[in-house]
Amino acid sequence: MTINTKSRGNRMKISGTSSSAITTVTPGAGAVSVPVQTEASAAPAALQSAVLQPAADALSAMPDFDAVRVAELREALARGELPFDAGRLAGLIQKFHSGR
Template identity: 70%
Template structure:
């Protein structure tokens, strides 16, 4: 999955009518991508960019295996994992 773009927060005008300027945000993701990639990481980054977002053939294969009962699925275990991930336990 690729994530593109960064949304800037909307600013509302202050009581005096002027909009407040957003505070500068320092983040490694705001730096230029070329500055973040070393010569060691460049081949891996290129390979990642060449990959499709979703492997449709693999998704179809897993969907068929699940429908045929060849792939075990435990709904209660999945529900428990979701609850634990979201802080339920």
Template identity: 60%
Template sequence: MKITGAPAPSVPLAPPPEMPAGAAPAAAGPAAAAAPLQSDTLAPAMDALRAMPEIDHARVAELRDALAKGELPFDPARLAGLIERFHGKQR
């Protein structure tokens, strides 16, 4: 899923008191995303995630058709229960 729209304006942060006046705070936002990962364990997972398509449109169409034809079982009560469990029964 793509989220479109203007990015939030960047607001410079004041450095923490223990930081020297000339030192810049750690980067946040797009520049931070370009920084290498701290963990070698996460690197392969991040590479695999980047290689995946954003949405598998062919699979979505296949599932939509199967649902429409009644070939794929759908239990709305079960789905509602899973949603409620995921959101912690917030009311």
């Protein structure tokens, strides 16, 4: 991405490359790059990792699904205590897979 501005004096060129610099272009002169600190480069990866590590540990300790709750629902369904509408389920599945 390049942004050119029409103004008097210097022009600023911002490109979408991975470099963290803004290049100032002066007519008739060379380009000067000025380093820019972005949010990603502002905090070291180790700090981000240390901050997020407790949440990542808690998430990995959780099961993929609640097996106890699934068993309760199966039993309620088998006893007829939980209403089940196969047509509605089919409609919801179709709606989900068709993107509507």
